[in-house]
Amino acid sequence: MCKNVLEIKHYSKIYSDNKKAVDDISLNVKSGEIHAFIGHNGAGKTTTIRAVVGVMDFGKGEIFIDGHSVKAEPVKCKSLTAYIPDNPDLYEYITGIQYLNYICDMFSVSKKDREEQIQKLAELFKITDSLGDLISSYSHGMKQKLALIGAFIHKPKLLVFDEPFVGLDPEAAFHLKNLMKEACQNGSAIFFSTHVLEVAEKICDTVSIIKSGHLIANGTMEEIKGHHSLEDVFMGVVENDEKI
Known part of the structure; x- marks a missing residue:
């Protein structure tokens, strides 16, 4: 049960x-x-x-x-718990990779696990090349993708x-649905x-x-x-x- x-x-x-x-x-x-x-x-x-x-x-x-x-x-x-509000308010003046490492530090994600998860999820949502950029330069959709990676990365x-x-x-929505099913x-x-x-x-x-x-x-x-x-x-x- x-x-x-x-x-x-x-x-x-x-x-x-x-x-x-x-x-x-x-x-x-x-x-x-x-x-x-x-x-x-x-x-x-x-x-x-x-x-x-x-x-x-x-x-x-x-x-x-x-x-x-x-x-x-x-x-x-x-x-x-992982939580994403309807309008994620991310730290604008750090990079995407700094944000993800910050999330991993908070939830004690090991170096090995974080590297694997970041690579997998960033490639899935096609933002790997933008992880070194400041979050302030991201579009709304990119911020949403980064927030989603931060939510799934520590396997809550x-x-x-x-x-x-x-x-x-549509492609990101498709991958999100699959990640939701996989998590469950x-x-x-x-x-x-x-x-x-x-x-x-x-x-x-x-x-x-x-x-x-x-x-x-x-x-x-x-x-x-x-x-x-x-x-x-x-x-x-x-x-x-x-x-x-």
């Missing part, structure tokens, strides 16, 4: 003006699973993701990563992505938001739909979409107040 890598239990986020951004959601992502977290803009996706990775505090509920509490063991949880237990396909060319085959779990529902439908094992801070659907991809497309199901629940 696969172990839960991510457990969200009765998580809520209430802002200082008493606005409830997320209201009592619970879900699990197991080892080997790719989980799509979908919803309209402002539904609570990014708020939840930021709580999972420990960059936003929360008062109600618990979040566990590989059995460790995000509240009680934040450093341990961060050591098990949990990868958390907020709109990871934005800014990627090696025991990791992936929790990501996306508006590209066709991609989610093809690669995800499980899916949650959030609307106005409430989880309105959660289960395997087949359970949620049935004989319909994920896009049809999503439009039904967010526009017509259908429930699953």
Whole structure:
């Protein structure tokens, strides 16, 4: 039986003006699973993701990563996690290779492993020749690729992505999908938001739909979409107040 890598239990986020951004959601992502977290803009996706990775505090509920509490063991949880926000904010005035070595140093990646991984992933995303350049010279797509290499390079237990396909060319998106599958085959779990529902439908094992801070659907991809497309199901629940 696969172990839960991510457990969200009765998580809520209430802002200082008493606005409830997320209201009592619970879900699990197991080892080997790719989980799509979908919803309209402002539904609570990014708020939840930021709580999972420990960059936003929360008062109600618990979040566990590989059995460790995000509240009680934040450093341990961060050591098990890779996170890419929807607009990666990288260090502009270091080179690409300096950034990757910095990530490897933080996560104690050995010299041998980092050399192998950097070579493999940089060639895959076709940025090998740019690793010696300052990140400030990179295009948005190149920065996204560099951030992705930094996420996969230390082989985390949990990868958390907020709109990871934005800014990627079709070839890079293809390689990202394969890397996600490969990571899960090696025991990791992936929790990501996306508006590209066709991609989610093809690669995800499980899916949650959030609307106005409430989880309105959660289960395997087949359970949620049935004989319909994920896009049809999503439009039904967010526009017509259908429930699953």
